[in-house]
Amino acid sequence: MKKLLSNKTTRTNTITYLVVTIAFLVMQILSSLGMLGSATKGYLVPLCAYIVMAVSLNLLVGVCGELSLGHAGFMGIGAFTGIVVAAVLKNVIAGDVLRLIIAMFAGGIMAGCFGFLIGIPALRLRGDYLAIVTLAFGEILKNVIGNLYIGLDSEGLQVAFSAGSVELLEGGKMLLDGPVGATGIEKISSFPMGFVLILFTLFVVLNLINSKEGRAIKAVRDNRIAAESVGINVTAFRMKAFVVSAFLAGMAGVLFGLNISSLQASKFNFNTSINILVFVVLGGMGNILGSVISATVLYILPEAMRGLDDLRMILYAVVLIIVMLCTWSPGVKNFMDRIRTSIRAKLRKNGKEAVNNE
Amino acid sequence: MQVLQYLINGVSIGSVYAIIALGYTMVYGIAKMLNFAHGDVIMVGAYISFCVTNYMGLPAIVSILAAMVVCTVLGILIEKLAYKPLRGTSSLAVLITAIGVSYFLQNAAQLIWGTAPKSFTSIVTFKPFSFADGALVITGEVIITIAVSILVMVGLTLFTGKTRMGKAMRAVSEDRDAAQLMGINVNQTISMTFAIGSALAAIAGVLLCSTVPTLQPTTGSMPGIRAFTAAVIGGIGSIPGAMLGGILLGIIETFSKKYISTEFSDAIVFAVLILILLVKPTGLLGKQVQEKV
Numbered sequence: 166m167k168k169l170l171s172n173k174t175t176r177t178n179t180i181t182y183l184v185v186t187i188a189f190l191v192m193q194i195l196s197s198l199g200m201l202g203s204a205t206k207g208y209l210v211p212l213c214a215y216i217v218m219a220v221s222l223n224l225l226v227g228v229c230g231e232l233s234l235g236h237a238g239f240m241g242i243g244a245f246t247g248i249v250v251a252a253v254l255k256n257v258i259a260g261d262v263l264r265l266i267i268a269m270f271a272g273g274i275m276a277g278c279f280g281f282l283i284g285i286p287a288l289r290l291r292g293d294y295l296a297i298v299t300l301a302f303g304e305i306l307k308n309v310i311g312n313l314y315i316g317l318d319s320e321g322l323q324v325a326f327s328a329g330s331v332e333l334l335e336g337g338k339m340l341l342d343g344p345v346g347a348t349g350i351e352k353i354s355s356f357p358m359g360f361v362l363i364l365f366t367l368f369v370v371l372n373l374i375n376s377k378e379g380r381a382i383k384a385v386r387d388n389r390i391a392a393e394s395v396g397i398n399v400t401a402f403r404m405k406a407f408v409v410s411a412f413l414a415g416m417a418g419v420l421f422g423l424n425i426s427s428l429q430a431s432k433f434n435f436n437t438s439i440n441i442l443v444f445v446v447l448g449g450m451g452n453i454l455g456s457v458i459s460a461t462v463l464y465i466l467p468e469a470m471r472g473l474d475d476l477r478m479i480l481y482a483v484v485l486i487i488v489m490l491c492t493w494s495p496g497v498k499n500f501m502d503r504i505r506t507s508i509r510a511k512l513r514k515n516g517k518e519a520v521n522n523e
Numbered sequence: 524m525q526v527l528q529y530l531i532n533g534v535s536i537g538s539v540y541a542i543i544a545l546g547y548t549m550v551y552g553i554a555k556m557l558n559f560a561h562g563d564v565i566m567v568g569a570y571i572s573f574c575v576t577n578y579m580g581l582p583a584i585v586s587i588l589a590a591m592v593v594c595t596v597l598g599i600l601i602e603k604l605a606y607k608p609l610r611g612t613s614s615l616a617v618l619i620t621a622i623g624v625s626y627f628l629q630n631a632a633q634l635i636w637g638t639a640p641k642s643f644t645s646i647v648t649f650k651p652f653s654f655a656d657g658a659l660v661i662t663g664e665v666i667i668t669i670a671v672s673i674l675v676m677v678g679l680t681l682f683t684g685k686t687r688m689g690k691a692m693r694a695v696s697e698d699r700d701a702a703q704l705m706g707i708n709v710n711q712t713i714s715m716t717f718a719i720g721s722a723l724a725a726i727a728g729v730l731l732c733s734t735v736p737t738l739q740p741t742t743g744s745m746p747g748i749r750a751f752t753a754a755v756i757g758g759i760g761s762i763p764g765a766m767l768g769g770i771l772l773g774i775i776e777t778f779s780k781k782y783i784s785t786e787f788s789d790a791i792v793f794a795v796l797i798l799i800l801l802v803k804p805t806g807l808l809g810k811q812v813q814e815k816v
Contacts, residue, residue: 226615232615232618286797286800289801289804290804293557293755293759294755294800294805297751297752297755297796297800298796298797298800300748301752301793301794301796301797302793302797304789304790305789305790305793305794307789308786308790308793309787311786312786312787435744439622442619442622443622446615446616446619447619450615475630475633475634476634478629478630478633479626479627479630479631479634481626482623482624482626482630483623483627485622485623486605486620486623486624486627489616489619489620489623490605490608490609490620492616493609493612493613494608494612495611495612496608497608
């Protein structure tokens with residue numbers, strides 16, 4: 166054990182797993198003691214979904230160095246795939262947990278496939294151009310899902326792109342009704358399942374980062390040309406990170422979607438993508454535990470300020486700007502350094518005087 | 524005749540996108556940052572113009588000037604307070620700060636003017652022109668929008684080509700350090716860029732709301748994203764590119780709404796963007812920069 170913990174990466178990873186597990190246990194104990202209000206309980210599952218989103222986006226932005234502005238699109242694909250799969254399997258599989266797991270993998274695989282499709286053109290581009298293409302894909306996905314009609318009846322699934330084309334037999338049900346979205350979703354997500362998904366995500370991402378693949382991905386981020394010249398297949402590794410990230414985002418989407426009774430495609434818009442990006446940047450690029458913590462704090466912060474009503478989001482904006490200025494601005498950094506050195510100098514001076522007085 | 528009608532409407536809405544895209548592209552060219560708060564400056568401009576006409580009863584032209592002045596000051600303030608301290612650091616940090624500014628502007632507007640949409644009175648008072656027995660109708664808004672955008676584009680081209688400040692801008696966008704060594708005041712140049720971009724955003728806001736007369740705190744975001752797309756299609760950083768991209772985007776949007784599908788017009792516009800970037804990875808008129816090791 167001691168030998169294990171002496172390795173820095175292993176130690177950081179162990180801390181990450183421990184923090185998440187302890188947080189989960191504390192919430193479970195509080196919840197079983199009845200100390201959590203129903204509102205707080207309602208935030209737990211979406212929080213898990215956002216943590217998974219933040220960690221998966223961090224793989225892309227922090228580790229891989231690719232700016233993505235359309236991550237919510239993958240979440241959306243996952244969510245609606247999961248909703249359809251869960252509804253189809255309702256009479257086939259009895260256990261909610263098993264059904265949720267199957268739906269999650271279905272949503273993840275679907276999102277991963279789209280990630281692959283999007284990756285083919287997007288990964289030819291670099292920097293801001295890649296960012297705009299991911300933004301565009303996010304908007305396209307939102308637009309297409311928002312006009313998708315899926316119905317389920319005794320004969321099977323019917324899919325169409327216009328309102329009138331889905332004609333259901335008696336007893337059939339519209340699973341996805343265009344702009345109205347999915348309604349009457351059966352809530353089968355739960356906080357423990359959210360916790361399991363977080364652990365799974367951490368396991369996948371942390372192992373990927375510390376593997377041969379991960380080192381290659383980081384080499385590509387730090388210097389693409391140098392990495393290419395030592396024989397790293399840049400596109401293949403970027404694609405791998407992209408697909409894994411999309412897959413995890415899709416699973417998070419399923420968790421999120423199967424937790425609320427109605428869901429519209431417009432939920433997964435540019436603003437959601439941006440919010441997740443904010444989690445990643447404030448948590449620290451490439452820092453997985455940082456993403457988990459900042460997603461938690463930033464998700465709870467606006468909810469906790471609900472009492473302030475109108476001022477809430479304006480305060481959030483101001484806090485965001487100030488935090489960014491304080492953590493990144495060279496001016497502020499120099500200022501803090503100067504204060505620190507002057508305090509240290511003063512302490513030293515006082516110490517010397519004290520010695521002299523003796 | 525119908526095709527001509529759609530073409531004119533497309534050029535009109537495209538001109539508005541072009542004016543907004545100019546703000547994005549100039550700021551990107553000089554400060555190398557994606558200013559996501561630009562769309563919200565449009566909204567502020569429209570609100571100022573709305574207040575001046577509706578609450579103070581002043582004529583339209585005064586309201587436009589007032590909107591331009593307020594937005595210019597706002598643009599310079601945003602740059603000084605939020606972006607300048609982060610200059611030279613990670614572009615992602617600046618991007619997130621810009622998003623913070625965007626949230627701030629939207630929520631401040633919501634606090635001041637409320638969420639309920641206001642109906643914007645068009646600045647154009649004359650009647651639409653009708654040709655060929657009403658088969659082709661050109662509204663006053665269309666004429667004013669196209670005229671103003673031509674004026675803006677010619678003015679901006681002359682400004683960047685002929686004046687000292689314009690040349691300084693081009694120099695800074697080419698190589699900031701070298702420009703500084705040549706005695707150009709980089710801070711002043713960047714402030715000037717934000718000032719011009721924001722003044723243009725005010726004009727765009729008034730034109731946009733004259734055509735689509737609902738005004739609310741989120742009015743600026745979608746046109747902002749569209750205009751950003753237009754700037755990228757044209758090649759971000761290039762002024763003629765922004766104009767070309769804007770007008771192209773307007774035409775594509777109008778025609779796809781009419782001939783393909785209203786519901787999928789968003790998807791079509793963004794798909795065109797991706798197709799163009801696949802063929803020309805730096806946009807239509809963007810420079811292909813050779814990478815050096």
